[in-house]
Amino acid sequence: MSDVDHHLGPESVLARIVPGFQPRDEQRTLARGVAEAIETGENLVAEAGTGTGKTFAYLLPALLSGKRVIVSTGTKTLQDQLYRKDLPLLREALDLPVRTALLKGRGNYLCLYRMEQAEVDARNERTETQEHLRAIRAWSGVTATGDIAELDQVPADAPVWGRATSTADNCLGQECPAFDDCFLMAARRRAQEADLLVVNHHLLLADMALKEGGFGEVLPTPDAYVLDEAHQLPEVAAQFFGLAVSSRQFQELVRDSHAEYLREAGDQPALPDALDRLRKAALDFRLLLGEAGQRAAWATVSGNDEIQKGLGELRRATQGLAAVLETLAERGRGLENCHRRAEDMVALLDRFADGDSDAFVQWYETYAQSFILRLTPLDVGQQFQSRMQRHRAAWVFTSATLSVNGGFGHFRGRLGLPEETPALAVDSPFDYRNNALLYAPAGMPEPNSSAFGPAFLERAEEVIRASGGRAFVLFTSHRALREAADVFRDRLPYPVLVQGDASQNRLLEQFRAAGDGVLLGTSSFWEGVDVKGEALSAVLIDRLPFAAPSDPVTQARIDYLKRNGGNPFRDYQLPHAVIALRQGVGRLIRDHEDFGVLMIGDPRLTGKPYGKQFLNSLPPMGRTRDINIVRMFFGNE
Numbered sequence: 001m002s003d004v005d006h007h008l009g010p011e012s013v014l015a016r017i018v019p020g021f022q023p024r025d026e027q028r029t030l031a032r033g034v035a036e037a038i039e040t041g042e043n044l045v046a047e048a049g050t051g052t053g054k055t056f057a058y059l060l061p062a063l064l065s066g067k068r069v070i071v072s073t074g075t076k077t078l079q080d081q082l083y084r085k086d087l088p089l090l091r092e093a094l095d096l097p098v099r100t101a102l103l104k105g106r107g108n109y110l111c112l113y114r115m116e117q118a119e120v121d122a123r124n125e126r127t128e129t130q131e132h133l134r135a136i137r138a139w140s141g142v143t144a145t146g147d148i149a150e151l152d153q154v155p156a157d158a159p160v161w162g163r164a165t166s167t168a169d170n171c172l173g174q175e176c177p178a179f180d181d182c183f184l185m186a187a188r189r190r191a192q193e194a195d196l197l198v199v200n201h202h203l204l205l206a207d208m209a210l211k212e213g214g215f216g217e218v219l220p221t222p223d224a225y226v227l228d229e230a231h232q233l234p235e236v237a238a239q240f241f242g243l244a245v246s247s248r249q250f251q252e253l254v255r256d257s258h259a260e261y262l263r264e265a266g267d268q269p270a271l272p273d274a275l276d277r278l279r280k281a282a283l284d285f286r287l288l289l290g291e292a293g294q295r296a297a298w299a300t301v302s303g304n305d306e307i308q309k310g311l312g313e314l315r316r317a318t319q320g321l322a323a324v325l326e327t328l329a330e331r332g333r334g335l336e337n338c339h340r341r342a343e344d345m346v347a348l349l350d351r352f353a354d355g356d357s358d359a360f361v362q363w364y365e366t367y368a369q370s371f372i373l374r375l376t377p378l379d380v381g382q383q384f385q386s387r388m389q390r391h392r393a394a395w396v397f398t399s400a401t402l403s404v405n406g407g408f409g410h411f412r413g414r415l416g417l418p419e420e421t422p423a424l425a426v427d428s429p430f431d432y433r434n435n436a437l438l439y440a441p442a443g444m445p446e447p448n449s450s451a452f453g454p455a456f457l458e459r460a461e462e463v464i465r466a467s468g469g470r471a472f473v474l475f476t477s478h479r480a481l482r483e484a485a486d487v488f489r490d491r492l493p494y495p496v497l498v499q500g501d502a503s504q505n506r507l508l509e510q511f512r513a514a515g516d517g518v519l520l521g522t523s524s525f526w527e528g529v530d531v532k533g534e535a536l537s538a539v540l541i542d543r544l545p546f547a548a549p550s551d552p553v554t555q556a557r558i559d560y561l562k563r564n565g566g567n568p569f570r571d572y573q574l575p576h577a578v579i580a581l582r583q584g585v586g587r588l589i590r591d592h593e594d595f596g597v598l599m600i601g602d603p604r605l606t607g608k609p610y611g612k613q614f615l616n617s618l619p620p621m622g623r624t625r626d627i628n629i630v631r632m633f634f635g636n637e
Contacts, residue, residue: 004031004061013093014056022592026426027053033424034396035061038069038224043395043421045230045411047402049428049619050586054398055086058226062196063087063096067223070197072204074229075528076104080149083198101194102147103187103219105203110136110146111166112178117259118163132160146183162252169249169341170256175333192220201232205240208387222393229528230397231579234414237380238553242360245348247370250282250318253341257325260334268328274321281317285310286371289364297552298355298362298373315349318342351375358563361556376553378560381416388416401582405613410575428589428619435595436588436621437633439463444603447543453480456601457487459627460540463599466631469494469516471538474526474584476545481522494518499525511535527583532591537634539588540599544614545580546573574610578617585618597630 006012008031010023030048037044038061048054059082062069073079083102091098115136122129135153143150148161166184176182191197199219204227207218227233254275261271288310289301301307322342329336352373355362360375377383388395402411408423441459445451464471469492475481485498495514497507499521511517512535519525526545547554558568566572581600588596598621605611606625624630 003064004028004035007060007064007094008056014090017093018089024051024053024429026429027057030054030057030398030424030426031061034058034226034398035065037394037396037422038062038065038067041223041394043417044397045402045408045417045421045423046396046398046426047408047424048398048400048426049430050400050589051428051430051592052400052426054228054400055082056090058228058396058398059086059090059196062224062226063090063094063098065224068195068197068220069224069226070199070204070219070222071226071228072199072201074201074232076108076149076200077528078228079104079198079200087196087198099193099195100198101187101190101196102198103191103203104147104200105206106171106184107161107165107167108148109166109184109187110140110143110148110164111171111184112140112181113172113176114166114170115140115164116178117256118160120262121163121255121259122160129160132158133164136160136164143183145187147187162248163255167252169344170252170337172333172337188218194220197222201227201229201236202240205233205236208391209240221391224394224396225391226396227398229399231399231401231411231583233384233397234380237384237415238376241377241380241383243348243351243375244372245345245352245374246372247282247286249345250278250314253321253338253345254279254282256334257321257338257342260332260338261328264328264332264335268324270324271321271328274317274324278314278317278321281310281314285314286366286369289366289371292366292368294364294366295551296363297555298364301364311349311353315346315353318345318349322346349373358560361553363552363556376556378557381414383416385416400586401579403617404575404578405616410571410579413571430589430592430594430619432589432619432621436619437597437630438618438621438623439597439599439627439630440603440606440623440625441599441601441627442625444601447602447604452601453483453542456542457484459601460484460542460599461488461491462627463538463540463597463630464492464494464518466627466634467538467597468634469514469518470535471518471540472525472529472531472536472587473518473520473540474542474587475520475522476543477548478522480542481520484520488518488520492518496520504529525587526580527586529587530590531587532594536587536590536594537596538599539585539596540601541581541584542601544577544600544602544604545584546577574613578614581614582617589619597633599630 005028007014008023008028015021015023030046030052033044033046034057048057062071071082073082079102087100091100119133122133132154135151139151148165154160197220258275288307322339325335325339325342329339352375359379360377363374365372402408403425404410412419412421445455460473473484475484481499485496488496495517497510497517497519499507504524507519508529508531511519512531515535549555557572561568561571585598588598605614
């Protein structure tokens with residue numbers, strides 16, 4: 001720990017060579033806590049306020065520990081930053097001979113076999129698909145990693161990537177003709193040899209939930225786990241400890257079976273007929289579910305005879321394909337793989353239809369041309385804890401937002417951590433008292449009133465004009481976002497950028513370049529977005545971010561807590577909203593030089609007793625209900 005203190009101190013190599021490095025007591029406190037947890041093999045819940053420098057505070061003790069450490073992040077963007085920027089800087093500055101590696105999920109690596117299949121399938125398809133495949137083919141000959149994030153010429157969301165990468169379902173494993181050159185397997189070998197491995201929560205939880213057959217352990221067994229952005233873990237765990245059946249899986253099964261049919265079994269007319277039946281059954285079922293944009297409990301449609309009939313036909317069509325593929329499986333590894341996938345899909349449909357148990361919520365989502373059927377566990381704590389016990393190591397959970405009203409009980413409870421799990425709270429080093437102001441406008445209507453939206457936009461416009469633009473306006477619903485976009489485009493003399501009009505990265509580039517822009521966003525802009533400097537000087541939030549009770553998962557968790565003697569509002573809805581609000585507020589001050597106004601339009605913040613929990617969980621900034629104080633803060637009066 002003395003080494004950690006020295007390396008993060010004013011006389012260290014880092015202080016001399018890292019641009020903008022500032023020794024911070026808060027950073028050293030966090031680093032000492034992480035170092036002790038790794039050294040003793042104990043668990044730690046560590047909250048680090050914005051600006052603490054928590055990345056160096058956990059990477060440095062991990063590198064110095066001499067132990068094998070897995071670092072897991074909330075997003076692939078942060079994963080890449082850690083591996084390509086922060087780790088090389090620390091390792092080279094301190095001359096540490098530590099082997100590091102980066103590992104993502106298999107869908108992030110080019111599959112040479114499936115790329116070749118896609119090239120054959122796409123001969124008669126549109127020009128854009130063929131151009132993308134030509135770019136992928138050229139890149140495949142020069143890339144060392146096969147990480148698709150390297151190739152800027154093909155957008156990350158281009159449909160062709162689904163055909164040029166593999167899934168656990170369609171991977172041929174050691175029988176793949178391109179196995180010796182497999183980028184995924186090379187990345188996994190590097191991961192097994194690394195002293196410090198960088199992954200993301202989705203990969204970590206997928207590995208914990210399902211060890212992929214045929215390849216042994218996906219992740220090595222470490223001495224310590226460090227989980228950054230740990231507030232996301234309960235929701236990610238619910239995803240991976242549950243079940244999902246999507247129309248995309250059926251489409252991929254049909255497409256892959258057809259490709260293998262052309263390759264190995266073109267003389268069997270029964271297979272094209274079975275593929276057509278499954279393709280039609282999946283399309284028909286999507287139409288039966290109704291309009292796009294639904295996210296609803298299965299119970300709302302399970303009594304519909306037509307929908308039940310459609311689900312039955314989808315199962316029979318899948319079973320029919322499985323039966324045909326069984327007769328052809330011996331002709332090739334690809335056909336054998338498709339047969340197994342079809343059988344697995346039948347089992348998934350059966351499990352969904354059964355509903356599994358009262359511990360799961362059965363629900364569905366619809367999109368323009370697709371659907372997803374889901375079973376989501378209502379409480380992941382027991383499952384997560386049992387997996388922690390099987391992966392004995394030090395577990396360090398860190399984020400800027402883990403506590404509620406100064407306590408960590410909600411986070412510990414969601415992950416099944418014992419109450420006595422040590423916790424460390426490190427305040428932000430930023431001067432919120434002088435550099436930030438909370439504005440809660442007086443006289444606001446109740447948020448469920450039709451008058452609330454117009455009143456919020458009117459007060460928000462006053463703040464935006466006082467700040468000269470330079471604002472994020474964050475909403476809790478897409479409907480409110482669209483209404484605001486219509487109003488602000490007409491009334492504001494600043495560039496108005498709206499979520500959905502371009503990718504998130506493109507919108508942020510435009511916002512920074514404008515200098516006086518106003519960006520309107522919903523959930524995806526509440527966290528993980530970093531704009532430093534004067535370009536962002538105001539963050540305006542319409543409502544306290546309580547999850548919609550109509551959401552099927554939220555409603556099911558409320559019912560589950562009631563059945564088990566809990567208080568849903570106190571134990572789930574309120575702490576969940578507090579953490580979400582803290583994430584949104586965290587967009588405002590990102591650097592020592594930053595200053596700005598936070599506006600929260602929801603009158604419940606000051607008018608309801610529970611509003612104190614929100615206020616007590618925010619940084620210690622000045623507060624006002626007077627727009628003139630806001631104008632004075634910006635130097636306008």
